[in-house]
Amino acid sequence: MTIAVYLSCIGVGLLCSLLYFPVRKIQTEDKRAHAYIFFIILYVLTFELYAYYLVQNGQKNVLVYNIFFVCGETLLILVYLKSLVDVPLVKKRIDQFMLLFVAWALVNSVFFQNPSQLFQQYTHLLGSFGIVVVSCYLLYRIFLLEGFWDKPLLGVPHFWNIAAILLFYCPNFIYFGALNILWDIDKWYLTVLASMNRIFAAMLYLIFGLSFYSSFIFSANRNGR
Helix, strand or coil: CCHHHHHHHHHHHHHHHHHHCCCCCCCHHHHHHHHHHHHHHHHHHHHHHHHHHHHHCCCCCHHHHHHHHHHHHHHHHHHHHHHCCCCHHHHHHHHHHHHHHHHHHHHHHHHHCCCCCCCCHHHHHHHHHHHHHHHHHHHHHHHHHHCCCCCCHHHCHHHHHHHHHHHHHHHHHHHHHCHHHHCCCCHHHHHHHHHHHHHHHHHHHHHHHHHHHHHHHCCCCCCCC
């Protein structure tokens, strides 16, 4: 997937999310969740466009990705996942993890990986691990144990969002975790891997943009999943 197609997919996801504002449900919780997801897509599109602009002008964009992707987007997604947790102890553990993540990002920047020179894979690995663990917890506890018994599971926007997060961060964990090592392999293979990563990322933001329509698409008159 080319960078142009990738950015277009994010743009489509943002447009779909924007068009949902006039038709979204009245519930305050749904409004807040949708507005937050819209902000995440807008945030990603903004820094991706800036990173692309830097490359087009012959400048390095690694600092942009370290700040806005490795750190910023990780924290934004963790905050979103935390909002879906209803157990105070788990919320507290997520807060503690985010503090640990920020502390490790600072330590890594000062002592190990210069954020303006190298992609901070060590920081990204910790953040991805936290996101995957919290996502798995939510899928297991909220959707499988407790469930949304008043609607089909496919009609729950958060289910789609969490599934998309897992779909992106599981292979992303491997790709970015080894990114600094992959520079030494044949450029063709690196291009293929980067293209595959963009495909997963594009799917993530497209699903983010479309997820809240699921309550209309998969609505049913029956209970259960």
